[in-house]
Amino acid sequence: MLFNSYEFIFVFLPITLAGYFLIGRTANRRMALAWLLLASLFFYAWWNPLNLWLIGTSICFNYVVARYLIHRSWPSARNFFLALGVTGNLALLGYFKYAKFVVDNLRAMTGVEVHLPNIVLPIAISFFTFQQIVFLVEAYRGRAEDYDFLHYSLLVAFFPHLIAGPIVHYREMLTQFTRPRVARPWVSHFAVGITIFSIGLFKKVIVADGMAPYANSVFDAAKTGISPTFFEAWIGALAYTFQLYFDFSGYSDMAIGLARMIGIRFPLNFDSPYKATNIVDFWRRWHITLSRFLRDYLYIPLGGNRKGTVRRYSNLFITMLLGGLWHGAGWTFVVWGGLHGSYLIVNHLWQSLRTRMGKPFDQAMPFGQDLARLVTFVCVVIAWVFFRADGIAAASTILASMFLHNGISLPHRFEPHMTEFLPSFASEYLRFDGMFQNGLIDSYQSITWLFALLLVVWYMPNTQQLLARYRPALGYRPRKVTAYRRSWILWRPNYVWSVILAALGAMALVKMWIGGNAEFLYFQF
DSSP, rough: OTTTTIIIIIIIHHHHHHHHHHHHHSSOOHHHHHHHHHHHHHHHHTTTGGGGHHHHHHHHHHHHHHHHHHOOOHHHHHHHHHEHHHHHHHHHHHHHHEEEEEEEEHHEEEEEEEOOOOOOOOOHHHHHHHHHHHHHHHHTTOOOOOOOOHHHHHHHOOOOHHHTOOOOHEEEEEEHHTOOOTSSSOHHHHHHHHHHHHHHHIIIIIIIIIHHHHHHHHHHHHHHHOOOOOOHHHHHHHHHHHHHHHHHHHHHHHHHHHHTTTOOOOBBOOGGGGGGGGGHHHHHSSHHHHHEEEIIIIITTTTTSSHHHHHHHHHHHHHHHHHHHHOSSHHHHHHHHHHHHHHHHHHHHHHHHHTTTTOOOGGOOOHHHHHHHHHHHHHHHHHHHHHHHSHHHEEEEHEEEEETTTTTTTTTGGGGHTTSSSSSGGTTTEEOOTTTTTTSOOOTTTHHHHHHHHHHEEEEEEEHTGGGGGSSSTOOOOOOOOOGGGGGOOOOOOOOHHHHHHHHHHHHHHHHHHHOOOOGGGGGO
């Protein structure tokens, strides 16, 4: 069941909310939370009911391990149970997600035949596995003494974040689950929640799914060995860059909006990452809770920046390699993670050099900020090519075209006007046989749309900034951007915004009716 489906919006969600608030009014808070847990398990079982045993067994295993962590005072025993819990979770994830990848590579390197049963990757296994590792570490550190089975199960299975995050900490949710009025309806919560959900739905259905055909045509062609033209390659790469951005941004908004309807605030998971002026800033904005997990439970345990510069950079690189592998069992994801690890190392070296020169980055002129944003964006686009491509060869084909391996193909009408002014070396790279000679892109409108989206992601306020007055996310602090302080641009519950949101919602619903429902890209991870 997808957030962007009629059965979710018009059947599951109304029944879940009505039952939750009705039970909260007539019974008690725990009964209402139990209803929410049952609805979440039903939501998860919608894809494959057999997966309920997997998430149920995982919840019970981690709950039991956590009890031993909390109630054992001997350090050796607590260390043993923490290792047991983390190993058990990683073994489960490793089998379902990486066993086939390991066996295929072993066969390719050694020729040894190892036969595995057909393994179907259970949806959301990466997220609920990491979610439970976070909880075990919190229990080990003494931050989950007052937990119980209902709260813990709901922490893991709560449907707004179950499939693709955010990855939340137990303490963040416990204080909200145990509020006396948690199961009472609040008009302000519902208004803010439905607003954020509607914006997210529009991002996903209209923008992200609208970019998908451009990206798919180029990447599918590269998979078959067709070399796109310079413009086709860049349009395909940028289309995927914006497809993934608005797909994940849309999901993050919808998750925050759904939880807010129930009166729960999630931590922010997405904060205009393409506005980043360096790659460190990018990872502070993209999949924020995953970045927090990698920092707290991988980078710091490896030694962080406490053991010298060389060790710091190696820790960064290893963390990003494993972060890339977490996204998928394939060498393209490893390369993507390695690229971002390399970007981070170069970024830290550059920052260190500027500091030594007495020119810290935060004192750069506005033009320097824009240039830094452009350079960061291009680096991210290059890495996304590997993230999306079906193999290293396909990614290499697209990147070669992006960087002039096949030259630049221009429309025929430009030839008589340009040849007489061009230097001789330029003729090696220019051809006049059409920008889209392979037929992968069917109109020039794609360039206009991509340019418009670039302006949106660079200069327009995001959802959290529009609703900053109403604390849209847990711990959210709006960035100091003067252009967004004007009162007329910020959301408020009035007729104008009601019409705007109704229009956005109607456009998304019509598109869903005509074009069907496309899964969120992060569902595959």
